[in-house]
Every structure is written in C-alpha cells, then in structure tokens.
Amino acid sequence: MPVFDTKKELKSFLQKERSKNHTVGLVPTMGALHNGHLSLVKAASKQSDTIVVSIFVNPTQFDKKDDLAKYPRNLAQDIQLLKTVNPEIVVFTPSVEEIYGDNLISESYGFDGLDAVMEGKFRSGHFDGVGTIVELFLKTVAPDKAYFGEKDFQQLQIIRKMVELKQLSTQIIGCPIEREPHGLAMSSRNERLSKATRMEAGFIYSTLQAAKSKFGTESAKDIKDWVTVQFAQNELLELEYFEISEETTLAPIQEKQANKKYRAFIAVYAEDVRLIDNLRLN
Structure with missing residues (x-):
C-alpha cells in the first residue's frame, strides 16, 4: 500500500497515475477510521481508478484545544483497515508542518450564510478551518471527485460552496450516513x-425518526418543542440544538413550502462527547 507523508512524493505518484489516464478520487479523513469511512472509500472505488x-x-477546525488533544489517533490500525478494502489505496499522512508550514491559520471565507447557523453558531471558526484544509487537499491532490459523508451535511454544503467560490474543478460527492x-x-x-452511553445514544436517531413522522402534520415549532422535552427527560444525553432547515440554504424553516426539501439537524452531548446527526424530513 503506497503511503506518502509529503506533498512532493504524492504529486509525483499521482502524475504517473494520470499518465495512465487514471481518474483520481479523494476521501479526506481525520483517521480513527470506521465503517462510515470505509463506505466512502468503497463509493470512491466504484467511480475512480486511483x-x-x-x-x-x-x-x-477545532474550537477547543481539549477536543483536539482527545481526538483518537491510530495510524497503523487505519492503514490495516484500508488494506481490507483495497491494498492499492494511496494513503496521504502529512504532518501539520507539511500542510501549513509556519502559517497555522485559517483562511476567512464567505459562505453566503451557510456557516452562520447550527455548527457554525456553536463552533467559532470551525468552518473556516474546514474550508482551509479541504481547499489545500483539493489543490494538492487535484482529484476528479472527492467524497464526504452526509453525517456532516452542513459541512458538505459548505465544501460545495467553497469549491464554487474558488472555482475548483473537483466534483463533490455526498454519501449516505452509515449507522x-x-x-x-x-x-x-x-x-x-x-x-452504556453508546447504546443510549441511539435515542438521537429514534428521535429524528419520530420528528420525521410528525413533520407531515405538525408545525416545526411544535416538533422542536417536543424534541426539547424528550431530551430534558433523558439523564444521559444533553441537547445542544435541534433545527429544521431548508436543505440547500440551511436556513431555518419559517413556513413549510411544498417545493422545498427540509432536513432535521441535531447536536447532543453524551458524557463529554459531542455527537451530531441529521435526517431528511420530506
């Protein structure tokens, strides 16, 4: 399995792949890989040669240093897991210095308000960090397609906006949530x-499903109030936000319109771990 930790080595390898008319797919991750990541890799493998x-x-993209320090890391295990999918996958594992040099700051983007709600409201600077690193990777790898999970649906929409703003040629592919x-x-x-808490956290998805069933007959305000009550009664899970938003603009719902698609978004603390999820409602 080819593993590179410098941009120069990776670009040299990909240049040879493109000389064979191979298309290139990119799956950006922060490691600690699981079946959700592997589903992205499998989707990429069906559509890209390399x-x-x-x-x-x-x-x-971390607004809390403690969260960054606690983020799980196990590179050797990640590589072994990728080998089970395809031993020819190219792994890029750069250092912070390799990516940022001496300039460890985010670019400031204008995301047309996509970053002003939900995650952006609660995590200052998060999406500027996401946009910065994804732009750097897209320019380094220059993939034909890049694959992202819909669990981070707001992030997916923001990355699409960044690609549009920067006039990049990569096609952004959203992939279904693995559960x-x-x-x-x-x-x-x-x-x-x-x-025990991991099992109890299944309550997040069951609540989203119940919200979906209510969406056809109840108002968004009533659904939001109901969700708030459900979590207030749960001793292990603490609700940070629940929002029903229009899927394209991420604007909170004002009045339900038949020609628009809506999605429920949620963030919950379980112990000291922050969990997010979403579900299309119509």
Whole structure:
C-alpha cells in the first residue's frame, strides 16, 4: 500500500497515475477510521481508478484545544483497515508542518450564510478551518471527485460552496450516513463513549425518526418543542440544538413550502462527547 507523508512524493505518484489516464478520487479523513469511512472509500472505488485517502487531524477546525488533544489517533490500525478494502489505496499522512508550514491559520471565507447557523453558531471558526484544509487537499491532490459523508451535511454544503467560490474543478460527492445497529451515526468520537452511553445514544436517531413522522402534520415549532422535552427527560444525553432547515440554504424553516426539501439537524452531548446527526424530513 503506497503511503506518502509529503506533498512532493504524492504529486509525483499521482502524475504517473494520470499518465495512465487514471481518474483520481479523494476521501479526506481525520483517521480513527470506521465503517462510515470505509463506505466512502468503497463509493470512491466504484467511480475512480486511483483512490487517495488522507489521514490528517486538522488543528484549525477545532474550537477547543481539549477536543483536539482527545481526538483518537491510530495510524497503523487505519492503514490495516484500508488494506481490507483495497491494498492499492494511496494513503496521504502529512504532518501539520507539511500542510501549513509556519502559517497555522485559517483562511476567512464567505459562505453566503451557510456557516452562520447550527455548527457554525456553536463552533467559532470551525468552518473556516474546514474550508482551509479541504481547499489545500483539493489543490494538492487535484482529484476528479472527492467524497464526504452526509453525517456532516452542513459541512458538505459548505465544501460545495467553497469549491464554487474558488472555482475548483473537483466534483463533490455526498454519501449516505452509515449507522451502528441501534441507529447511532458512525463517528470516530463514538469510541470515547462508555458502552452504556453508546447504546443510549441511539435515542438521537429514534428521535429524528419520530420528528420525521410528525413533520407531515405538525408545525416545526411544535416538533422542536417536543424534541426539547424528550431530551430534558433523558439523564444521559444533553441537547445542544435541534433545527429544521431548508436543505440547500440551511436556513431555518419559517413556513413549510411544498417545493422545498427540509432536513432535521441535531447536536447532543453524551458524557463529554459531542455527537451530531441529521435526517431528511420530506
């Protein structure tokens, strides 16, 4: 399995691949890989000849240093897991210095308000950090397609906006959420949960499903109030936000319109771990 930790080595390798008329797909990750990541790799493998999986914990998208320090890292295990999917996957594992040099700061983007709600409201500077690292990787790898999970749906929409703003040629592909048997959206952060709390966190998805069933007959305000009550009665889970938003603009729902698609978004604390999820409602 080719593993590179410098941009120069990676670009040299990809140049040879493109000389064979190979298309290139990129799956950006922060490591601690799980079946959700592997589903992205499998999707990429169906559409691209050469697959690059980046493993890089990006410091500029963490608004809390403690969260960055606790983020799980196991490169050797990640590489072994990728080998089970395809031993020809190209792994890019740069250092912070290789990516940022002496300039460890985020670019400031204008995301047309996509970053002003939900995650952006609660995590200052987060999406500027995401946009910065994804732009750097897209310019380094120059993939034909890049694959992202819909668990981070707001992030997906923001990356699409960044590609539009920067006039990059990469096609951004969104892939369905992979879930644990009890419904919890797969996330590297799940590994930090105790067994009991991890099971209880399936309550997040069951609540989203109930909200979806209510969406056809009840108002958004009533649904939001109901969700708030459900979490107030749960001793292990603390609701940070629940929002119903229009899917394209991410604007909170004002009045339901038949020609628009809506999605429920949620963020919850379980122990000291922050979990997010979303579900299309119509």
